[in-house]
Amino acid sequence: MTPFRPDAVLFDLDGTLLDSAPDFHRILNQLRQEQKLTPLDYDQVRQQVSNGAAAMIQQAFGSLRNSSELEQLQQQLLQRYQDNPAQDSILFDGMETQLQTLEQAKIPWGIVTNKPERFCIPILQQLILDGRCGVLICPDHVSKRKPDPEGLFLACEKLNSRPDRCLYVGDHVRDIEAGQNAGMITVGALYGYLDKSDQPQHWNADLLIQHPDELTDWLKL
Known part of the structure; x- marks a missing residue:
């Protein structure tokens, strides 16, 4: 696809803008240790992060606990994560350069995520991104989650x-389906x-990248 200069760039949060797997790995292994279980391998956890808390708990305890116990463990996971959602989380390598490039080109960027606002706001504040992010759309702000395009349409509206x-x-x-449903690249x-x-x-997808630098190089800025 031919590079072009966009009016705005929107990102998913976990696994795209933010590497949050280290925090979930830490908390899940805390819970497993309390249950006298051996630690989970990091890569096991990493593959499930985008699937949400329920999937991570199922992976960590599903074969050992009933549904009621799994629900309790999921609530413990979310509460501990809310208490400190960015202790170990960082931007992916190359993402800071990408954000700076967009900002220097006066192209607004934002986040459209299925992660609730109560987690997102502290993360952006802790990583000092809250003053830079042009728009944050969470499930709290829409009636339908991705892959429905409602959140992406709302983000565009707010960014004009x-x-x-x-x-x-x-x-x-x-994410790709949501973007396609919204008519985005x-x-x-x-x-x-x-x-x-x-x-x-x-x-x-219109473009597949192995590293954020590839998008920075592809954009016509």
Whole structure:
């Protein structure tokens, strides 16, 4: 696809903009230690982060606990994460350069995520991104989550941008589907939290990148 200058660039959060897997790995292993279980391998956790808390708890305890116990463990996971959601989380390598490049080019960037606002706001504050992010759209702000395009349309409205002049970058098929449903140019982040069963070559994204630098180089700024 021919590079172009977008009006705005929107990102998914976990696995695209932010590497949050270290925090979930830490908390899950705290919970497992309290249950007298051996630690989980980091890569096991990493592959499940984009699938949410329920999937991570199922992976960590599913074969050992009933549904009621799993629900309690999930609430413990979320509470501990809310208490300190960015102790170990960082921007992916190359992402800070990408954000700076967009800012220098006067192109606004924002986040459209399925992660609730109560987690996102502290993360952005702790990483000093809250004053830089042009828009943050969470499930709290819409009636339908991705892959529905409602959140992407709302982000464009707040940034005064047309969807067909925006990029959406994500590491999950639902991100690409949401971008396509919104009529945006879609970018698949292959450096993110892909599961072994994922087949990004079949997502039909406009661009697939192995590193944020590839998007920085591709954009016509």
